[in-house]
Amino acid sequence: MDRPGIPRPSLGRLPLYYRFLVQAGEAGRAVVSSDEMGQALGLPAAQIRKDLSYLRELGRRGVGYDVGVLLDGLREALGLGHQKGAIVVGAGHLGQALASYAGFSVYGMRIVALFDDDPAKIGMWVAGRPVLPMHLMPATVLRLGIQLGIIAVPAWAAQAVADAMVAAGIMAILNLAPARLSASQGVWLEHEDLASRLAALAYHVRRRAETEG
Amino acid sequence: MDRPGIPRPSLGRLPLYYRFLVQAGEAGRAVVSSDEMGQALGLPAAQIRKDLSYLRELGRRGVGYDVGVLLDGLREALGLGHQKGAIVVGAGHLGQALASYAGFSVYGMRIVALFDDDPAKIGMWVAGRPVLPMHLMPATVLRLGIQLGIIAVPAWAAQAVADAMVAAGIMAILNLAPARLSASQGVWLEHEDLASRLAALAYHVRRRAETEG
DNA sequence: TAGATTGTTAATCGATTAACAATC
């Protein structure tokens, strides 16, 4: 029963629409058009309509999108219905930055705990979140029903952490360590490699310099 | 004279190849095949050959890729020839995490300074990098010939920071603030929005849960 | 020569864009 699912690039844009709508709602807007969203986000209006068409029919022809209706639709599509918890493994600078990061709350997401094996870090509190020893991770995940995990450890430790997360029942993982990991079939795994992003950026610098020279 | 340029998805993978080759070289390997790289990185060998074909002809039919030759080719393509400096604006947790992050050095990249306007942060040293007041940013960029900037400030401040970077002569910007920014024509601007990445991940969790239910 | 592996061409797949009928 494999429903087609939302294409990856579209899915990546839905959270942007969501955040825009939250802000529009706070600003008192009741209705917005794909054109207006496109202007604000720097995307073609046709692309936004196409993306939203993968959800239910949420707009009104001739009128636009009701902010509340579209927010509900996006919440439903993304599975942000209830407050969602996430854990971070690795309580170094990056892990601490994530725990302190306010940006997750718009989406009703919250880092609930950090895990690390460094005795110097265990017992710390970061932005109100405890740093716990790794061996408590499975029980915490189980007890709190956590489904999302973020890996913020060095590359050499990352695969072991991913394995532990999978064993603990985590359903989706965002890996920030500079290593390509694997996870069993049913678990969704994505990589974000900031150093590689920066290295790719250097290409455009060189390219630009050439055009001028 | 617009040379075609490397397609975006391919470009994003080149740094992965580069890092793999650095490690292969350290392990004493002299030659690697696209098949071996594919195995290690979880990518199809055909895709790797295609990506590398956008550079010069760097492999040897029937033999494989010489590690040193391919490293040189990638360095040349990505513009990693000389040590490259980058600045970070925003010396909060995320900015400090970036300054402390060891992963940039494989690519010969280095965060040289942080900038912030918080008097409590100015004067600090983070992993050997000074935190300087914003007004020193343009002179620093000019003096050190910096071309890359990373934005790690709150969303409300991000556009002003981008404008300041552009004015200072930065050529490419990686924006980590949860806001869509604009920059003038000649400047390359990319967005990485970790909260949105996590929100998109939640979709797969819900999807998985449905399949089982 | 036989086996291995690249670089490239062609086929396939999927996403973006444009256009417009449906609807308010």
Place this chain on the structure above:
DNA sequence: TAGATTGTTAATCGATTAACAATC
């Protein structure tokens, strides 16, 4: 009715994959 704007279809564009001749 005239003007606005969606949702969808079709056209275009671009990336991935497969296949294989060229080469070692």
